[in-house]
Amino acid sequence: MRQDLFAQRVNPDVPSALSGLFSPDDDPRALSFAAGSPREDLFPVAAMQTAFHTAIAAGGAHLFQYQTAQGNPALRAKLAARIGKWGQVATTADNVVLTVGGQQAIELVAKALLNVGDEVAVEVPTYIGALAAFDLYQPTYHAVPLQADGLDLNRLEDTLKRHPKIKLLYTVPDYHNPTGITMSMAKRQQLVELANRYNFIILEDSPYRDLGYTHAPLPAIKHFDTEGRVVFVSSLSKILMPGLRTGWLVADDDLLTAILRGRMASDLEANNVVHAAINAYLEANDLDAHVAALRASYRGQCSALVQALTTYFPDEVAFTHPDGGFFDWVTLPQNVDAAALLTQAAIPQAHVSYVSSTNFYPARDVHNSLRLCFTGLTPAEIDAGMRRLGAVVKAAVREGRPVV
Ligand SMILES: Cc1ncc(COP(=O)(O)O)c(C=O)c1O
Incomplete structure (x- = not known):
């Protein structure tokens, strides 16, 4: 490709912040907490x-x-x-x-x-x-x-x-x-x-x-x-x-x-x-009634996630308790790199994907946090996914060194 002809605004050496939202994992157990997708079976x-x-x-x-x-x-x-x-x-x-x-x-x-x-x-x-x-x-x-x-x-x-x-x-x-x-x-x-x-x-x-x-x-x-x-x-x-x-x-x-x-x-x-x-x-149709049904579902999915994080994640990990929306933000100890954990353990071992924190910072300089989206998965899937992710997070925290 003639990248020398490209405008600087699409500099191919600097990946778009949006890349990596859809992780390639074709394992049938794969559960994506990555993209902010709404629950499909509730679409009218x-x-x-x-x-x-x-x-x-x-x-x-x-x-x-x-x-x-x-x-x-x-x-x-x-x-x-x-x-x-x-x-x-x-x-x-x-x-x-x-x-x-x-x-x-x-x-x-x-x-x-x-x-x-x-x-x-x-x-x-x-x-x-x-x-x-x-x-x-x-x-x-x-x-x-x-x-x-x-x-x-x-x-x-x-x-x-x-x-x-x-x-x-x-x-x-x-x-x-x-x-x-x-x-x-x-x-x-x-x-x-x-x-x-x-x-x-x-x-x-x-x-x-x-x-x-x-x-x-x-x-x-x-x-x-x-x-x-x-x-x-x-x-x-x-x-x-x-x-x-x-x-x-x-x-x-x-x-x-x-x-x-x-x-x-x-x-x-x-x-x-x-x-x-x-x-x-x-x-x-009554959009407010539809939104109320979404809220009822997402509220349950959100509490399933918070419950699972509480149960399966080690004490060294902090997470938000959202009262709305799609996401929870999880902060790992400073020395655990969430992007490395994703490619080396979360996807290949736990078959769980998320978006790691570097993507959310303009300077791409914060490495130890991750975003989980809970709206696209059932409470049972959320529980299963967090049980598996919790295990690899525990291992990374126990090792006490960056996953590189
Ligand atoms: C904060 C925020 N703004 C904007 C968007 C864009 O969404 P859409 O273009 O689908 O309306 C999103 C989607 O995830 C979002 O989270």
Whole structure:
């Protein structure tokens, strides 16, 4: 391959943060805790099939025509109403853009804001897909640690004082990927105040906000936005089906215009046929009831994981106790390398895969943690997988040296 002709943004020597999500293990016992896949048997396939028929019957040939860069107005209105109800964001269809998954929304914001070398703050660990999107624009990263109630705002402010040119902050405030942490209400408001004071944009990425197991969603960060500095991003991937490839964003004024300009350059417009079908689905079905059923299932899967980690993992290992979302974050002793453990023991011996921590840090410099996704597996599979993983983790901890 003529790699010498490639752009630096796809430098083949630096693997994408998204690589390695799907591990090659064809053993029949293989259990993947790696990709953030929702539970497939809960997909409302029949209702969606009916919705496609309804949408096509109603829309006819015109449905298959080019439409608008922003996407289906009726669906945008429903999503605006939804985030108004559950996130207290006062917005309308005019400020909503339908995207190809939340992933494209992140990439569009990066495209609208980032020149090569521009400064971006991210909480760490952070969503690997966001790093993959930002990496294409070759920014300078500043990593800000998370606390149990979300981003460490003191550390963020120190960073902003030292680097006043930071123009974008990326955060996943609700049931964070990969840790499951949720940002407190007070911090949401304070974060917007910092953005106003230090002049940066907040990219609020919240695909898990409906999937809380103990309480209703908190108001979005965008609720506190007074200057149009927050771009709110969400997705139907985790609450309906990822194959619909439907995400959405809420943005204001010139930023909305800039995002739409970037979107037209990438794909002109999102998939109108799919969006008409989703709109028909939402008219005929109760999405909140569907989400409640997901929550009931995921709550049980989450407690099966926490229970199994408690039972099978040694005391030297720490893990989060998520109250929503898809993930648990497991921290091994400093001297155990999670990536080496994955390839040398977890996959070949335990037939269990996960995503190791280096992927979640822009500097790829934290080696002893890992992310487990519990939503794609039954409680029995979770128990079996953690029993096997616990055994190899115990062995690695006992050896007391890096697995290399
Ligand atoms: C935090 C976060 N943002 C965005 C996405 C993108 O999802 P999708 O493009 O399927 O909407 C994911 C998927 O795992 C995610 O965890």
